[in-house]
Amino acid sequence: MDGAGRLARSQRSPRPQADLRAAAIGAAVLLREWFGRRRAPAEPRTRERDPHRLIMFVERYLPNRVGVAATVLILFGSAGLGIVKGGHVDELTAALSDTRNALANSAGFRIKTVVINGRKQLTQDEVLASGGVNGRSSLLFLDADAVRSKLKGNPWIADATVLKFYPGQLQINIVERSAFALWQLDGRLAVIADDGAVLEPYVARRFLALPLVVGEGAETRAKDFLALLDRYPQVLSVTKAAIFVGERRWNLRLKDGLDIRLPENDVGNALAELSKLDQEDRLFSRDIVAVDMRLPDRLTVQLSDDAAKAREELFKDKKPKKKAGDA
Template identity: 60%
Template sequence: MDGGGRFASTLRKLTAKLRVRSSRNRDDALLAPRRKRNRGLELVERLTPRGAGFAATVLIIAGSAALGVVKGGHLQTITETLRDARDAVANSAGFRIVSVNISGRKQLTQDEVLAIGGVTGRRSLLFLDAADVRDRLKANPWIADATVLKLYPDRLSIEITERNAFALWQDRGQLSLIAADGAVLEPYVARRFTALPLVVGKGGETRARGFLDVIAAYPQISKDVKAIVFVGERRWNLRLASGLDIRLPETGIQAALDRLMKLDREDRVLSRDVLAIDLRLPDRVVVRMSDDAAKARFDALKAKAKATKKATDA
């Protein structure tokens, strides 16, 4: 056989082997179970933009970090750090607060006003929120009103209206300084307010001004008042410096005081050794004397009765 015949025979054998291998592969493919593709998953994969998974991962990490900052109590620190950095840039540009004019203060010092308003040496005028400073000032019980003006580039003007200390208020053992409208200014710690009237009892702090205006018309009483006591959130008692208690009715206070003044002119009852005068009943006055005064009165009446009897017998 020549060379051409040998080549043709070899080619035929190779072709036959390839046909057998291909047939086996088809048979194996037919016998193997087919994998079912989830059409919904295919649709999601088609519609989801490339890189979405990475972006979602970044968002989850950022959210976790933010939650950690809030729960860990670091939010205020981070906020203050960012604010200080911002103010530092503005200060370097010429907006540092170098002059603060405060007017209207009487009880509060300049440093106290600045601290209440949150104005520090690091704050810049450019980023200072005047409305926020005003709200902080008005939240303080001593300050009734406030005006805050930013005068560029470096001046700040603050005008405040202070409440006046009106009285000392005692409730459940706690002593506080109050304004005329009953607002509690501060716990009482300074002895400079000892001359103020003393109000005792819950609810008395808001009604004291009106009541003191009423008794001011009776100087014989008002000049000796040591304390006014609001009883049961309904009515007033007067405690005089002598220790005398004057019990007033819930209504008709002026009429009751008029009766007391008449009784004092006739019998000088306010100057006697009396513990309490009860004016709560409109048709009578009940006077409670001290033990010594009661005994002296009893002895006097007894002696008078004895003298009368002796004179009658004679």
């Protein structure tokens, strides 16, 4: 109330659409004056145009509250541009997802039970983390196909199925790859599966007994070669590493340091000959450093330095000595 006891009238700011209409009217008047000045003086004026017609047109066809809508659109556009420019799209998406899941959880779709079948090497937490399932996830909005794709991104998981049982049970069935061998390349060790997939860097001692393969391309060729080597336990039992050379043939490094250079072809026959030579002549126990089997018609043995010197001395002693009177 004012000082005279009368109700004071509320002071309201002009409506946004009124401002927009006034701006449109002013623009119409300015356009009319500008076009009038640009008209040639000699041009006859056939009809006087009513400036209020454009104003009436704008007032009649301009939608109600268009000013408020335009302001809201500008604000949302500015906010969206700031989010994109600032690199906050992922944060916004995560926040919206968390909000949606929170509403679903409060409605009774919280994941209360998780059943994971087929895991041996991975823990339950590792499986859930690979699938992107956490304590905020709700069963209602969980995308089973997306979870399956994420699970298959883990090198240990060859295949997976994801089942949802409403209102709150999640079942994950996985098929794990098996650790097959250790693969060394450029001085780094990794655990590989039989298909050559790198499962993880070698850090755990539980993989110490796996066979060792070395060289580029060895990870994909190891399965066939090691299967062939298994047929010759005499050679396998003393083998420390299988080395893939030039991505075309194999060498064997034995536990005592002896190198066996296998041929590119007929590897099975070469391994069979090695087994026979060790059984009959104890080849692997001799003082040698290398056996070269790359040529199909011969086997070359390289003696150690000590063995080579002893052999030279032996041959010197066996040479006939010249008599004093011999010329």
